[in-house]
Every structure is written in C-alpha cells, then in structure tokens.
Amino acid sequence: MEEENYALKVFYLGFKYNGFATQKDKPTIEGVLRNIFRNKIYGNRIHITYASRTDKGVHAIGQTVTINVKDINVDEVNTELPEDIAIWAYCKAPKYFDARRCTIYRHYKYIVFKRDLDLEKMKNASKDLLGIHNFKRFCYKIKGPVIRRIYYIKIDKIENGYLTLEFIGSKFARGLIRNLVDLLTRIGSGEIKNLNSVWEYSGPLCMAPPENLYLIDAYYPLKYMISDSGVEKVIKAIHMINEGESDERKILRKHMLKDFWKIMSDLRELSLKLHSTLH
Known part of the structure; x- marks a missing residue:
C-alpha cells in the first residue's frame, strides 16, 4: 500500500x-x-x-x-x-x-484582559496595518524583511469590559501578533499617542502574554x-x-x-x- x-x-x-x-x-x-x-x-x-x-x-x-x-x-x-x-x-x-x-490564511484571536481602552483609537490604528507591509520592526529577533499581508483586524469589546482582537492574514511571523497587540493596547490606553500612522512608532515593544492567544483556523x-x-x-x-x-x-x-x-x-x-x- x-x-x-x-x-x-x-x-x-x-x-x-x-x-x-x-x-x-x-x-x-x-x-x-x-x-x-x-x-x-x-x-x-x-x-x-x-x-x-x-x-x-x-x-x-x-x-x-x-x-x-x-x-x-x-x-x-x-x-x-x-x-x-x-x-x-x-x-x-x-x-x-x-x-x-x-494554507490560504491564518486566523488568530487574542483576548485582552485590560479595561478602559479607547476602542476607536485602536480600530483606527489597526487600519494602518492592513495590506502588504514589511512588518520586521514588529517581529521578534528577525534579521531580514518580513513581508506579510494582513487582510482583516477586528477589535470588539466583550464581557467585563475586556477586548478581543482578531487577525486574519496570509501568514504571520515570530512575535508579530503579540507585538501588535501590545502596540494597539498602548495606543488604546494613551501611552502611545500623537502618531499619524503606526508606522511612525519606533520605540520598544513588549510582547503580550502568550496564553491569551490562540489560532482559530489555518484555512x-x-x-x-x-x-x-x-x-x-x-x-x-x-x-x-x-x-x-x-x-x-x-x-x-x-x-x-x-x-x-x-x-x-x-x-x-x-x-x-x-x-x-x-x-
């Protein structure tokens, strides 16, 4: 056989x-x-x-x-x-x-256990991440270019004032989603501000904890x-x-x-x- x-x-x-x-x-x-x-x-x-x-x-x-x-x-x-x-x-x-x-796309969800974040600021910032970009600056210890396409980012408020962030993309890279979660939540808290685009940000990032992230599907x-x-x-x-x-x-x-x-x-x-x- x-x-x-x-x-x-x-x-x-x-x-x-x-x-x-x-x-x-x-x-x-x-x-x-x-x-x-x-x-x-x-x-x-x-x-x-x-x-x-x-x-x-x-x-x-x-x-x-x-x-x-x-x-x-x-x-x-x-x-x-x-x-x-x-x-x-x-x-x-x-x-x-x-x-x-x-695989055509990967679909991830992250649950953010923080309250009082500005949902609209986060949603507006997330629009800059859609499409094809070099995401190297948002990845963990990667030397070369990281060309990726993100199709969709959805941010919703859930029970207890917490949030979910969903990402659908062709593929991702090491630490990318968790760093984007950190970036968007800090924009939502007001810690990062006065940006015309998320691509202006060049400061440090601290990857969000891994246990709140899961792969929903690889389609x-x-x-x-x-x-x-x-x-x-x-x-x-x-x-x-x-x-x-x-x-x-x-x-x-x-x-x-x-x-x-x-x-x-x-x-x-x-x-x-x-x-x-x-x-």
Missing part, C-alpha cells in the same frame, strides 16, 4: 509546551505528534508539515498538519495523545498539499471528516481551562469553546458543499 498524504485538524492547549515546532529536550506539540506516529503506530519514517509555528504557551483550535502514512486511525491516535492535544478532523489531501505553503478548502472521539476530547480539554476559576480563564474557555463550535460547523458545511460539487 502506498503512502497517502493526510491533512489533520489539530487542537491543543499550549500551557505545558514550548511551542509547536520540535525543540531538543523540550516538550512541543510536534514532538508529541512525532513520538506517537513514529514509535507507537506508524514506524520511523514520518514527514510532517504544519500551517503555523505557534510560540510557547499559545493554543490552537484548527492547526492544520499533514502527515504521509499508508493509513491512519484517528480514534487510535487520539487515545495515545495526551489530554490537551486532539485530532478532531481529517482527510486525504492532494499529494502536493503542504500545510505551511498551501484550505479540503473535504474533512469529523472525528467524534476528537470532538469529545477537544470539549473535555477546553473545560480543563479552569485554573483557580479566575475570570480570565473562564472567559478564555468560553471563547475557545464558541470558536471551536463555529469552525467545526463551517468545516462540516464546506465538506458537504465540496462533496456535492464533486459528485
């Missing part, structure tokens, strides 16, 4: 991990996946691609991962994975499909199948976000659960449309 290219929708909580990508002697999401696939199920030769290299502490609802194997039993994999990682959808993908190169139109065991595991994992039952963790849990149901519904609808189109 020849190997197939499978696309997986992977959920994880990043609290215990040093980011997604494999790092020597440090726990990572990719490291866990490779260990399961290589040593327990599918043998030593494993090729994995992924859509987003999330940082230490950052979570994901719809990370897209590809793996080349002869066959895959998602229910079996989910029983082997720890309680904070789950595969909740999967499909055979085209041979050319590479999650990093082929590409594929005909996924939903894994019931994976969905159940995701819901259980999200309900684990209750450390001290603080307002912050309750709100994070609420928003992640709402966004999970939304993306799963959208993915199911897309799969049905693709099925009817192809048949």
Whole structure:
C-alpha cells in the first residue's frame, strides 16, 4: 500500500509546551505528534508539515498538519495523545498539499484582559496595518524583511469590559501578533499617542502574554471528516481551562469553546458543499 498524504485538524492547549515546532529536550506539540506516529503506530519514517509555528504557551483550535502514512486511525491516535492535544478532523489531501505553503490564511484571536481602552483609537490604528507591509520592526529577533499581508483586524469589546482582537492574514511571523497587540493596547490606553500612522512608532515593544492567544483556523478548502472521539476530547480539554476559576480563564474557555463550535460547523458545511460539487 502506498503512502497517502493526510491533512489533520489539530487542537491543543499550549500551557505545558514550548511551542509547536520540535525543540531538543523540550516538550512541543510536534514532538508529541512525532513520538506517537513514529514509535507507537506508524514506524520511523514520518514527514510532517504544519500551517503555523505557534510560540510557547499559545493554543490552537484548527492547526492544520499533514502527515504521509499508508493509513491512519484517528480514534487510535487520539487515545495515545495526551489530554490537551486532539485530532478532531481529517482527510486525504492532494499529494502536493503542504500545510505551511498551501494554507490560504491564518486566523488568530487574542483576548485582552485590560479595561478602559479607547476602542476607536485602536480600530483606527489597526487600519494602518492592513495590506502588504514589511512588518520586521514588529517581529521578534528577525534579521531580514518580513513581508506579510494582513487582510482583516477586528477589535470588539466583550464581557467585563475586556477586548478581543482578531487577525486574519496570509501568514504571520515570530512575535508579530503579540507585538501588535501590545502596540494597539498602548495606543488604546494613551501611552502611545500623537502618531499619524503606526508606522511612525519606533520605540520598544513588549510582547503580550502568550496564553491569551490562540489560532482559530489555518484555512484550505479540503473535504474533512469529523472525528467524534476528537470532538469529545477537544470539549473535555477546553473545560480543563479552569485554573483557580479566575475570570480570565473562564472567559478564555468560553471563547475557545464558541470558536471551536463555529469552525467545526463551517468545516462540516464546506465538506458537504465540496462533496456535492464533486459528485
């Protein structure tokens, strides 16, 4: 049997991990996946691609991962994975499909646990970031140009006077979203002012905390199948976000659960449309 290219929708909580990508002697999401696939199920030769290299502490609802194997039993994999990682959808993908190169857009959400920020100032400043720019000045320890396109930034007030910031872009770079959150919140607080454009700002930035950021989706139109065991595991994992039952963790849990149901519904609808189109 020849190997197939499978696309997986992977959920994880990043609290215990040093980011997604494999790092020597440090726990990572990719490291866990490779260990399961290589040593327990599918043998030593494993090729994995992924859509987003999330940082230490950052979570994901719809990370897209590809793996080349002869066959895959998602229910079996989910029983082997720890309680904070789950595969909740999967499909055979085209041979050319590479999650990093082929993903059309990445969609992130950040929850800002600060009050009394000027929403209109933040929204106006965010308009300067839309389109294609060199975002190098807003990234973390990157030497060359960082040419990226941001399609959409949405800033909303939520419960308790807090805010959510959503970013949709072709791709991002290390520290970019968390630095943009810091920039926009400091504009909203009045700490940074008298700018005609955010591109005038050349001062220091302090990346916003990672645990309030999650990847909602890494989108590409594929005909996924939903894994019931994976969905159940995701819901259980999200309900684990209750450390001290603080307002912050309750709100994070609420928003992640709402966004999970939304993306799963959208993915199911897309799969049905693709099925009817192809048949």
